[in-house]
Amino acid sequence: MKKLISENIYITTLYRLVIIIFLASIISCKGQNNNKQVQVNRPVKPELTRRSFRTKTPVFEQYHSNLDGIVSEFVRKMYQDTSGNIWFGTNGDYTVGYNGTSMQWFTADQGAYGSAIRGIAEDKYGNIWFGTSSGLNKYDGKSFTNFSEKHGLLNNEIWGIEIDNSGKIWVGSGGGLSVFDGKKFTTFNFPKADIENPKPMLSLDRVSRIIQVKNGDIWFINDGQGICIFDGKTIKHLTDKNGLTTNNIADLFEDSKGNIWIGTYFGGVSKYDGKKFINYTKDGIIKGIEAYNFCEDNKGNIWFSVENIGVYSYDGENFTLFTSKDGLASNTIQSIMADNKGQIWFATWSGISIYDGKTFTDARDREPWLK
Secondary structure (H helix, E strand, O other): HHHHHHHHHHHHHHHHHHHHHHHHHHHHHHHHHOOOOOOOOOOOOOOOOOOOOOOOOOOOOOOOOOOOOOOOOOEEEEEEEOOOOOEEEEOOOEEEEEOOEEEEEEEEHOOOOOOOOOEEOOOOOOOEEEEOOEEEEEEEEEEEEEEEHHHHHOOEEEEEEOOOOOOOOEEEEEEEEEOOOOOOOEOOOOOOOOOOOOOOOOOOOEEEEEEOOOOOOOOEEEOOOOOOEOOOEEEEEEEOOOOOOOOOOEEEEEOOOOOOEEEOOOOEEEEEEOOEEOOOOOOOOOOOOEEEEEEOOOOOOOOEEOOOOOOEEOOOEEEEEHHHHHHHOOOOEEEEEEEOOOOEEEEEEEEEEEEEOOOOEEHHHHHHOOO
């Protein structure tokens, strides 16, 4: 019976992911042009100005703001840069920038190819990088530069990006892992984990979440094959044989204390201190089995979501669950971000909610948007 339930959950989750990616690919194909180099200028703070937006009909009922009708489905990624601008990467409606007063919608017309955004990062020069469904975009504050397979990427379907301490950009895609040094892309070949009958969510070659931890090691997820750790010379694998609850990993995050938080599709949430694993779901502390979107606020609290359950906050001793009953727009969360005001943002399937430390409200009620 347990095996049957597990298989049903796997099939249901896989079906949902395939449908979402299929819809995103259709939308991206409509607005995709041939990639081309755009003149790169000196990075400046983005000019995010008021403009006329088209109003989209949401796929899901909206209880909170969907960025004044720009987004038809949901925001996949949220990121605040060092200038204070907030970037919203959507699931099929390109990129939206918000400077604290007004919003700017960036599409293929502005050179921002790729309608589904799955990764956002900022380099030391203030350039913003976007991992998209149509390659890698670089925004210098004035214009976009686009990189794709013809420039050396393994695959245009990007699922994760990380900029390491040396400035190199690690790009995880449906085809594997690439490293960009600013001039050229190099394929990073790595051995697969020794797993019998691996069951990836999408592809055995797909590399998704990538992080560089405090000691300099690069951690990344290889679909259905656990976690890979690169120490600069060799690859080490973490699988269900040496500590993981499942080989289907959804997210990775290192907190300020050096703990690695691991979210999975079928095994809930674990914390790794470098020596041992603690699985809070197996111990019955966390409800649900599909967890991701880790974030740490300015008080050191760890936030993450559990599919259809809500969001948890961990203060170092206790976990607190927040749901739609507490004011969240939905219990299904796609992205969590802590901003420089101390607010926590939640991009849900039914709009964006903000938590100010006391209450959850519609993001539009706390931020001016286009007012």
